[in-house]
Amino acid sequence: MAKEKRDIxxxxxxxxLPLMGPDVRPWPVTPPPSPEECMKVYEKRKAGEFGKFxxxxxxxxxxxxxPEALKDFKMLGMGLWRMGHKFCTGLLAEQGMxxxxxxxxxxxxxxxxxxxxREEYMLKDKAAGTPCGLDFLHELRxxxxxxxxxxxxxxxxxxxxxxxxxDVIVEEYPPGYxxxxxxxxxxxxxxxxxxxxxxxxxxxxxxxxxxxxxxFGQWMLSPFGACADSWVANTGFPPDQCPRGGKGGDPVRSGxxxxxxxxxxxxxxxxxxxxxxxxxxxxxxxxxETTAAEALMDILxxxxxxxxxxxxxxxxxxxxDPNLNQYEWNPCKDGYMMIGGQTDRLWYRIGMxxxxxxxxxxxxxxxxxxxxEMAARNALQSLIKTYTVTTKWLRDINxxxxxxxxxxxxxxxxPILYIDEVCEFPHFKYRPWVNTIEDEQYGTVLYAESCGxxxxxxPARVKWLxxxxxxxxxxxxxxxxxxxxxxxRELKAKGVI
Amino acid sequence: MxxxxxxxxxxxxxxxxxxxxxxxxxxxxxxxxxxxxxxxFDVGNEFVKPDALKGIRWLSTTMxxxxxxxxxxxxxxxxxxxxxxxxxxxxxxxxTSPFNEAYLYPLHDTRPMSGTGxxxxxxxxxxxxxTLDYHVPEAKKLYYNLVRQSxxxxxxxxxxxxxxxxxxxxxxxxINPRFIYVWGGGFGYGPxxxxxxxxxxxxxxxxxxxxxxxxxxxxxxxxxxxxxxxxWYSGTQITVCMLAALHYRRKTxxxxxxxxxxxxxxxxxxxxxxxxxxxxxxxxQRWGNxxxxxxVHGIIMTGKTDFPDAENPxxxxxxxxxxxxxxxxxxxxxLCNIIKKPDLFSSYKTHKExxxxxxxxxxxxxIEKWAANKSRAEVVRILKEHGLLAAxxxxxxxxxxxxxxxxxxxxxxxxxPLFGDVVxxxxxxxxxxxxTPRRHKWQWRPVGADNVKIYHELLGxxxxxxxxxxxxxxx
Numbered sequence: 001m002a003k004e005k006r007d008i009x010x011x012x013x014x015x016x017l018p019l020m021g022p023d024v025r026p027w028p029v030t031p032p033p034s035p036e037e038c039m040k041v042y043e044k045r046k047a048g049e050f051g052k053f054x055x056x057x058x059x060x061x062x063x064x065x066x067p068e069a070l071k072d073f074k075m076l077g078m079g080l081w082r083m084g085h086k087f088c089t090g091l092l093a094e095q096g097m098x099x100x101x102x103x104x105x106x107x108x109x110x111x112x113x114x115x116x117x118r119e120e121y122m123l124k125d126k127a128a129g130t131p132c133g134l135d136f137l138h139e140l141r142x143x144x145x146x147x148x149x150x151x152x153x154x155x156x157x158x159x160x161x162x163x164x165x166x167d168v169i170v171e172e173y174p175p176g177y178x179x180x181x182x183x184x185x186x187x188x189x190x191x192x193x194x195x196x197x198x199x200x201x202x203x204x205x206x207x208x209x210x211x212x213x214x215x216f217g218q219w220m221l222s223p224f225g226a227c228a229d230s231w232v233a234n235t236g237f238p239p240d241q242c243p244r245g246g247k248g249g250d251p252v253r254s255g256x257x258x259x260x261x262x263x264x265x266x267x268x269x270x271x272x273x274x275x276x277x278x279x280x281x282x283x284x285x286x287x288x289e290t291t292a293a294e295a296l297m298d299i300l301x302x303x304x305x306x307x308x309x310x311x312x313x314x315x316x317x318x319x320x321d322p323n324l325n326q327y328e329w330n331p332c333k334d335g336y337m338m339i340g341g342q343t344d345r346l347w348y349r350i351g352m353x354x355x356x357x358x359x360x361x362x363x364x365x366x367x368x369x370x371x372x373e374m375a376a377r378n379a380l381q382s383l384i385k386t387y388t389v390t391t392k393w394l395r396d397i398n399x400x401x402x403x404x405x406x407x408x409x410x411x412x413x414x415p416i417l418y419i420d421e422v423c424e425f426p427h428f429k430y431r432p433w434v435n436t437i438e439d440e441q442y443g444t445v446l447y448a449e450s451c452g453x454x455x456x457x458x459p460a461r462v463k464w465l466x467x468x469x470x471x472x473x474x475x476x477x478x479x480x481x482x483x484x485x486x487x488x489r490e491l492k493a494k495g496v497i
Numbered sequence: 498m499x500x501x502x503x504x505x506x507x508x509x510x511x512x513x514x515x516x517x518x519x520x521x522x523x524x525x526x527x528x529x530x531x532x533x534x535x536x537x538f539d540v541g542n543e544f545v546k547p548d549a550l551k552g553i554r555w556l557s558t559t560m561x562x563x564x565x566x567x568x569x570x571x572x573x574x575x576x577x578x579x580x581x582x583x584x585x586x587x588x589x590x591x592x593t594s595p596f597n598e599a600y601l602y603p604l605h606d607t608r609p610m611s612g613t614g615x616x617x618x619x620x621x622x623x624x625x626x627x628t629l630d631y632h633v634p635e636a637k638k639l640y641y642n643l644v645r646q647s648x649x650x651x652x653x654x655x656x657x658x659x660x661x662x663x664x665x666x667x668x669x670x671x672i673n674p675r676f677i678y679v680w681g682g683g684f685g686y687g688p689x690x691x692x693x694x695x696x697x698x699x700x701x702x703x704x705x706x707x708x709x710x711x712x713x714x715x716x717x718x719x720x721x722x723x724x725x726x727x728x729w730y731s732g733t734q735i736t737v738c739m740l741a742a743l744h745y746r747r748k749t750x751x752x753x754x755x756x757x758x759x760x761x762x763x764x765x766x767x768x769x770x771x772x773x774x775x776x777x778x779x780x781x782q783r784w785g786n787x788x789x790x791x792x793v794h795g796i797i798m799t800g801k802t803d804f805p806d807a808e809n810p811x812x813x814x815x816x817x818x819x820x821x822x823x824x825x826x827x828x829x830x831x832l833c834n835i836i837k838k839p840d841l842f843s844s845y846k847t848h849k850e851x852x853x854x855x856x857x858x859x860x861x862x863x864i865e866k867w868a869a870n871k872s873r874a875e876v877v878r879i880l881k882e883h884g885l886l887a888a889x890x891x892x893x894x895x896x897x898x899x900x901x902x903x904x905x906x907x908x909x910x911x912x913x914p915l916f917g918d919v920v921x922x923x924x925x926x927x928x929x930x931x932x933t934p935r936r937h938k939w940q941w942r943p944v945g946a947d948n949v950k951i952y953h954e955l956l957g958x959x960x961x962x963x964x965x966x967x968x969x970x971x972x
Contacts, residue, residue: 020778027775033688041688047657053667054656054686058756069741072748083768091734095741113790115769117849121777134769134776135790176530186525186533206534209901215884216827221794224888227820228899232796233892234723236710239814245798245865246785248710248717251818251890253786253796255708258726261766265733270928270935272740273549273574277933279747283547286932287537294907294926297896299566299729302595302618304908307893308920309599309615313811314893319706319721321697322595323616329701329719336719338701343589375597375614412683412693416719418707419774419781422764425702427689433761434771446775448765451731452738454685456666457753458745460738 017120022436022444032429058454060431068096069458073275076162077101077143079172080108081219083257084200084292086139087264089170092271093142094450094460097168100476101143102159104150105497107469110136125441125468132466138447140466146477147470147497155496156181158481163188165480167285168196168271174213174220175205185287196274198267198288202259203228205289225259225292230314231300237318251316259292266295317383325377325386326350329416332394336416337402339390344374349409356405358393365389439465473497537931540906548575549933553743556581556643556650557624560588562696562725563759564653564681565620566732571739572623573924573935579643579951580621584628584970587944590617603915603943613941619923620732623938625947631662633971642956644669649677649739649752656682656690666754676752677742681735685758694760699727703763704770711785719783731762791824792852793832793860796890799876800869803889811892818890819876821864824848828885835883836867905929913940948972 042051079085093099122131242248329338399415452460553576557568593616600612659665683694711717787795845851880887902908907926924937
């Protein structure tokens with residue numbers, strides 16, 4: 001609630017900016033549910049004792065009271081532009097691995113990225129007032145930021161020294177670039193046989209379709225990966241549902257750099273497995289390569305296997321799932337409503353709910369002999385029929401009405417939420433899954449909480465978000481290589497850091 | 498010269514000098530980078546190398562995709578994973594198949610109901626399949642004995658169910674303090690603790706689909722990812738948590754409980770969306786095939802398809818989309834010259850200017866106009882000839898036929914002991930590893946296929962007892 005009435009004149013969007021932000025308009029707008037209310041929910045299913053056990057042992061509030069899982073390991077990050085190395089290192093750093101992110105003295109260009117080029121949506125650090133893009137800030141978690149110019153001879157020597165002192169390197173430069181500088185796995189593994197070296201890219205560092213760099217030096221970024229593995233071709237509405245040509249009926253990429261995220265997390269898995277092998281069996285380090293295209297293909301359901309099975313090329317089905325009925329979202333009065341439940345138990349419950357408002361649903365859907373068998377329900381004509389009648393019900397009601405009605409029947413259903421609604425969703429606020437951090441450099445920032453943070457003994461945690469360029473030069477170079485301020489000034493003058 | 502320095506000169510050990518020590522090493526250092534990679538990853542010979550997670554045994558009391566995948570991930574890395582299903586019924590995903598069309602039958606068995614739907618693919622690779630009905634008291638002892646001999650368990654039942662059945666973390670930590678217990682589900686403790694969840698709920702509820710698809714001003718709708726992406730993607734993050742917990746246990750001998758919510762994981766990948774809302778109150782919207790932060794960096798439609806005479810409509814009508822990327826100044830200038838619109842470059846010389854929304858609409862329209870009389874292959878060829886980055890949007894057939902993935906071993910035919918030849922698109926594709934590569938041993942096995950192997954050979958249950966339990970429907 002506003003504490004006092006203010007007279008505000010809004011002439012342009014710029015005037016609205018000071019009215020926003022967690023210090024002016026704190027998140028959450030309405031308070032989250034209380035633990036007492038949650039206890040009542042647990043009691044309803046006679047799980048009060050168990051619920052209390054979870055609250056006492058897994059709550060996010062206790063994460064800093066507990067140790068970190070990976071604190072013995074050290075990691076270097078060498079990447080520009082893409083999200084792959086940022087997400088991979090972010091996941092590991094949340095689990096406690098010490099992480100040094102190396103950027104060239106000019107900085108990662110991802111620092112400059114901001115939606116639609118709007119500089120007013122970048123955050124300025126307290127020390128130098130340099131603006132930084134929110135993607136970079138949000139993903140470089142617990143990273144110590146140092147600068148190093150590996151194009152200088154001295155910079156390469158320093159990089160080699162650092163490589164001898166760490167357990168993991170996550171690298172993302174174009175194929176063969178680090179190798180050509182003498183800093184690839186084959187050279188560094190001679191200096192540090194225990195080194196685990198992971199390269200992340202879009203399509204590969206070798207092979208006929210490996211990553212390319214344009215004539216002018218531009219890198220290949222997401223979604224090139226998703227385009228190369230049929231994820232994009234298979235996602236989106238078909239021209240039968242929406243017109244083609246930018247009007248909704250085309251294949252569509254994900255709104256986020258999804259293939260990069262997927263490659264990043266699989267890299268984290270491979271790195272942890274390689275570390276386990278090194279520690280448990282004294283097997284030494286190894287070379288890992290993850291690509292956005294292939295990591296996304298790994299989780300592309302059965303699509304390529306299906307082609308091998310009977311030459312089926314999966315078509316786009318918009319917001320419907322070709323494997324399950326019901327399992328989709330359809331338009332309703334104020335947005336989209338997702339309904340899911342394919343087993344008989346849920347299928348008839350969904351129907352009973354809809355039938356209350358729309359009696360024809362039972363006659364048309366439940367009594368259709370073709371729709372009685374679970375697997376037969378997802379033939380294409382069955383999907384079309386079911387969803388046509390369902391949407392007849394949905395189109396006259398709002399999301400909240402549909403959700404309330406479906407929840408009475410305990411169906412896994414929910415509206416499509418936009419980010420403001422997500423951040424105010426009671427469960428999100430309670431956990432909390434979006435959270436604020438009072439950052440030393442950037443003030444109060446709302447961020448998506450680490451998914452590994454709800455753990456009994458070693459919860460993952462976000463200690464800080466992205467840092468200004470070269471923020472940790474002094475500490476890291478002193479601690480690892482013994483370079484004091486004089487030496488750093490000298491290196492800076494030579495353009496090495 | 499000082500004496501110390503002379504001493505140093507004398508002990509000049511060949512082995513301590515930098516550089517290669519043998520002809521093999523010299524060859525390795527001199528090999529072109531690509532050859533070095535090929536040799537390091539040595540595609541096709543994965544089985545002669547060691548397993549990374551040898552000796553780990555993990556129980557998978559899981560269903561659908563999300564939690565099974567988190568365990569399949571370590572099964573591909575060499576852990577021994579035991580999947581427990583309900584007797585006779587099995588995982589519901591076994592009965593799921595695209596448009597009810599594609600089922601795999603064991604080679605020796607063609608009864609109509611013995612097939613497994615392709616929906617089951619890839620989420621349970623390399624697991625052993627046993628059955629157990631937890632409701633029966635006799636089953637409990639088998640379950641506890643499995644827990645005593647295992648390192649961890651991943652489950653996906655409604656929160657509190659295993660606890661009520663006396664087989665949750667609170668009971669298992671008593672009988673095996675080293676046990677790592679994972680609950681994977683939709684929401685976890687809190688007001689919606691008992692809420693059910695699916696992949697699609699994660700996509701819808703957590704903001705991912707609100708930013709995916711064409712903008713409504715252009716006629717578009719929120720779009721579902723073609724795959725169960727939140728199931729898979731969150732499952733992989735569970736694996737990260739499991740392996741981190743294993744590292745901690747190596748040091749301390751202590752197990753733990755991990756509570757992982759897939760709905761949250763969907764918000765985690767939204768990048769700037771959350772801080773942008775928090776700081777400025779801006780609610781991010783969909784932006785279709787273009788990029789909100791880079792321009793030109795998007796997918797365009799060409800006028801002609803690549804295979805107008807093909808039989809399959811996916812080839813005939815859909816092979817007309819190209820990913821074009823030229824966001825740096827020099828690249829954009831070249832692109833404007835290629836499409837014969839040099840004035841576009843004069844209007845949008847800096848990236849900040851051309852990434853604005855009206856500019857993007859103008860620029861992509863101009864590129865599509867130029868491509869209106871060209872096919873996908875022509876557009877890609879022309880742009881690449883000028884040194885720009887462009888790639889076709891490939892469909893399943895093209896991925897299957899692509900030589901790149903064949904050489905890298907990430908799409909390959911597998912000779913499955915039960916199902917014969919099956920195309921394998923997973924495991925190897927999750928990441929190449931030089932010393933401990935992932936491997937794909939079998940896609941899946943029938944319900945209860947490994948009951949004898951696990952209950953008889955591992956837990957020592959006599960065969961007569963196994964038959965008895967089978968007949969009673971306990972296993």
